[in-house]
Amino acid sequence: MRSAERPTPAWLPGAALAMLALLRGWLEASMFRHMAIELPLLLALGVAAAALSGRNAQACDSWNRRGLPGLVAVTAIASYWMLPVALDLAVLDARWSVAKVASMIMAGAALGLSWPRAGVVLQAFFAINWSAMTLVAGLLYQDAPQQLCSVYLADQQGAAGRALVGLAVAGLAAWTVSVVRRVGRDEGGLRI
Numbered sequence: 001m002r003s004a005e006r007p008t009p010a011w012l013p014g015a016a017l018a019m020l021a022l023l024r025g026w027l028e029a030s031m032f033r034h035m036a037i038e039l040p041l042l043l044a045l046g047v048a049a050a051a052l053s054g055r056n057a058q059a060c061d062s063w064n065r066r067g068l069p070g071l072v073a074v075t076a077i078a079s080y081w082m083l084p085v086a087l088d089l090a091v092l093d094a095r096w097s098v099a100k101v102a103s104m105i106m107a108g109a110a111l112g113l114s115w116p117r118a119g120v121v122l123q124a125f126f127a128i129n130w131s132a133m134t135l136v137a138g139l140l141y142q143d144a145p146q147q148l149c150s151v152y153l154a155d156q157q158g159a160a161g162r163a164l165v166g167l168a169v170a171g172l173a174a175w176t177v178s179v180v181r182r183v184g185r186d187e188g189g190l191r192i
Contacts, residue, residue, distance in 0.1 A: 010052050031156040036163035049105065049109050068114075071118060074110050075130065134168035141160050141164060142158050
């Protein structure tokens with residue numbers, strides 16, 4: 001018999017954000033940590049906040065049918081923060097750092113609200129495109145003959161590139177496994 005699941009405390013995303021703020025200097029001292037740890041954690045905080053929003057999430061139903069507008073926003077935000085100039089701005093200017101944190105949390109919230117609404121075809125479109133974009137960015141970071149970011153050394157961009165390739169492969173694999181499991185459970189047929 002399974003024990004009753006405890007609800008996630010509403011303060012948890014805020015506490016995690018405070019922890020990230022304390023670790024900001026360490027996270028942003030390395031391009032690898034900035035791109036492969038900090039940005040995904042900010043996105044995850046947004047997903048957690050969306051999960052905790054409960055009935056408040058219904059306010060998005062009218063404009064976010066099938067999750068398409070939210071997933072487009074997630075893609076645009078994630079794409080922007082893969083650019084070397086965006087990373088430079090976020091490290092060098094506090095206003096851009098705040099914009100990074102706010103936009104990545106909003107992207108995570110949009111992802112958390114939109115992904116369940118999207119059918120498998122729409123999910124495939126965004127999962128495959130995100131993975132391809134992240135994979136290409138990772139390969140470009142690894143193969144660039146010059147330093148792309150002014151605040152990070154060229155050897156750091158190679159490590160960040162390898163991390164992006166790993167994230168791309170892991171993300172697509174995780175989505176594929178989730179679809180295979182849903183098909184295996186035959187959850188009333190997959191919504192297309």
